[in-house]
Amino acid sequence: MEEKRTAPSYTLRQLVQYFLRLGYAGFGGPVALVGYMHRDLVEDKKWISEEEYKDGLALAQLAPGPLAAQLSIYLGYVHYKLIGATLVGAAFVLPSFAMVVVIGMAYKMFGGLPWMQAIFYGVGSAVVGIITISSYKLAEKSISKFNTKAVRQHWLLWLFFLAAAVTTIITQHEEILLFVIVGLLYMIVKAPPKWIKRPLVANSVFLLGIGFWEYDANTLIKIGWFFAKAGAFVFGSGLAIVPFLHGGVVEEYKWLTEHEFIDAVAVAMITPGPVVITVGFIGYLVAGFPGATVAALATFLPCYLFTVLPAPYFHKYGRNPSIKAFVDGITAAVVGALAGAVIVIAIRTIKDIPTALIALGTIVVLLRYKKVKEPLIILVAALTGIFLKLLL
Numbered sequence: 001m002e003e004k005r006t007a008p009s010y011t012l013r014q015l016v017q018y019f020l021r022l023g024y025a026g027f028g029g030p031v032a033l034v035g036y037m038h039r040d041l042v043e044d045k046k047w048i049s050e051e052e053y054k055d056g057l058a059l060a061q062l063a064p065g066p067l068a069a070q071l072s073i074y075l076g077y078v079h080y081k082l083i084g085a086t087l088v089g090a091a092f093v094l095p096s097f098a099m100v101v102v103i104g105m106a107y108k109m110f111g112g113l114p115w116m117q118a119i120f121y122g123v124g125s126a127v128v129g130i131i132t133i134s135s136y137k138l139a140e141k142s143i144s145k146f147n148t149k150a151v152r153q154h155w156l157l158w159l160f161f162l163a164a165a166v167t168t169i170i171t172q173h174e175e176i177l178l179f180v181i182v183g184l185l186y187m188i189v190k191a192p193p194k195w196i197k198r199p200l201v202a203n204s205v206f207l208l209g210i211g212f213w214e215y216d217a218n219t220l221i222k223i224g225w226f227f228a229k230a231g232a233f234v235f236g237s238g239l240a241i242v243p244f245l246h247g248g249v250v251e252e253y254k255w256l257t258e259h260e261f262i263d264a265v266a267v268a269m270i271t272p273g274p275v276v277i278t279v280g281f282i283g284y285l286v287a288g289f290p291g292a293t294v295a296a297l298a299t300f301l302p303c304y305l306f307t308v309l310p311a312p313y314f315h316k317y318g319r320n321p322s323i324k325a326f327v328d329g330i331t332a333a334v335v336g337a338l339a340g341a342v343i344v345i346a347i348r349t350i351k352d353i354p355t356a357l358i359a360l361g362t363i364v365v366l367l368r369y370k371k372v373k374e375p376l377i378i379l380v381a382a383l384t385g386i387f388l389k390l391l392l
Contacts, residue, residue: 008079010047015084016091019072023273024095033068033274041075052078059314061142062327065231065303066241066276069093073307085308093300096273097280101292103267104284115386120259122385123266125355126377128346129362131242131265135339142331156186160329161336168243168340179333186329191321219287220294222253227279227298232306241276243341255286258348265345266378354388 018040026033034057041048056074060067069092076088143157144150151158160182167178187193226248230241242265249255256264264285268278276299283295350356358381365372 008047010045012080012084012087015047015076015080016087019076019088020091020095022072023092024099026272034071037068037071037075048075048078055314058324058327059307059310061331062323063303063306063310065300065306066274069274069276069300070303070307073304074311077308077311082308085304085311089300089304093274093277093296096271096277097292097296099271099273100267100277100281101284101289103271104281104292107263107267107281107285114389118386118389119382120263120266120385121355121389122358122381122383123378124262124349125358125385126362126381127262127266128342128349128359129366130374130377131338131342131345132359132363133366135335135342138335138338142335156189157328157332160186160332161339164333164336165340165343168337169343171247179330179337182333183326183330186332187322187326190325190328193322216287220290223283223287223291224294224298226253227283227295228302230279231299231302241279243337243344245279245282246341246344249282249286256282260285262345262349358384 022033022036026036038053042050042053053075056071056078059074060070063070069089072092073085073089076084076086078084080087139161140146143161144154163182164178230244230248245264246261250258250261261282264278264282267281268275271277277296279295279299280292283291283293285291287294346359350359362377362381365377
């Protein structure tokens with residue numbers, strides 16, 4: 001029996017306009033974007049109820065894919081079903097996609113120039129600090145506070161966190177199977193489903209000059225397949241995709257160098273909207289605009305399907321204790337993998353005292369001054385990089 005919902009107090013056009021604004025002006029990564037949606041849509045505008053928001057957040061945590069993008073798609077679905085989910089998802093993603101394509105053009109044109117390298121010298125170090133704080137916030141939000149009582153109460157989740165972090169540091173890529181295993185283990189320990197309790201039985205020229213249309217068909221197929229896996233098997237926030245992308249684009253396919261990958265993460269941080277839109281930038285560097293388009297579509301299509309297909313049933317079944325325990329286990333491992341990825345990236349990015357000081361300064365500023373926004377930090381880091389390169 002379908003649940004009866006009250007008539008919306010807003011139009012679809014108003015909702016799409018809101019997410020279009022959030023897509024081009026919403027800085028701060030997944031934690032911040034999810035917070036903006038709650039503040040604006042639940043507390044201020046009262047378009048979405050607290051219960052509807054929590055359902056969307058739980059589904060976004062459960063399903064693989066970028067957290068903020070999935071939550072936006074679900075909130076579009078709440079009152080306007082498939083058309084709402086589709087238009088809201090597109091409005092949220094397209095502004096930042098356009099921005100990373102433009103940045104990709106500039107990177108292709110000026111990537112070899114000293115001033116561009118100087119900018120990313122400072123920005124790359126600041127990114128390490130930003131993702132360190134993001135990892136810290138995600139751990140607090142997803143597992144527990146960092147105090148003795150909370151850690152003792154959630155010791156098994158913290159054990160999964162550490163296991164995933166260490167595994168990521170050693171292997172330098174994300175182990176998807178580990179996520180599934182710890183999710184199942186936590187489900188069995190915390191809230192085993194009924195069947196487990198039973199006895200087991202068998203059962204143009206300018207455009208060419210900036211790489212706009214430079215691509216190879218085989219490469220596009222590989223891009224599509226790899227980024228589809230990224231969208232279908234990476235759980236958690238947009239930043240959780242970083243170790244998976246690193247293992248593929250740098251280690252396995254060698255599409256990007258370590259330096260280019262750090263720049264791609266930096267681009268994700270300096271542009272608004274979902275952090276995972278960095279896949280568009282990576283796709284552009286590998287195979288021009290077709291590569292950017294294929295990478296973005298392949299990444300976001302699974303998260304769209306994983307949101308709209310179970311949405312009608314999730315309100316009824318999403319609070320099942322076994323499902324919740326499975327999600328909690330996976331989330332702990334995802335956040336642990338992210339923490340491990342931060343260490344891997346830091347080791348490869350922090351090469352001297354100035355970069356170490358920029359990263360440390362970023363962490364201190366974000367911890368002490370809550371109102372300071374990431375774009376301002378990125379701007380200061382870029383100017384610092386230029387200044388240091390002029391001196392060195």
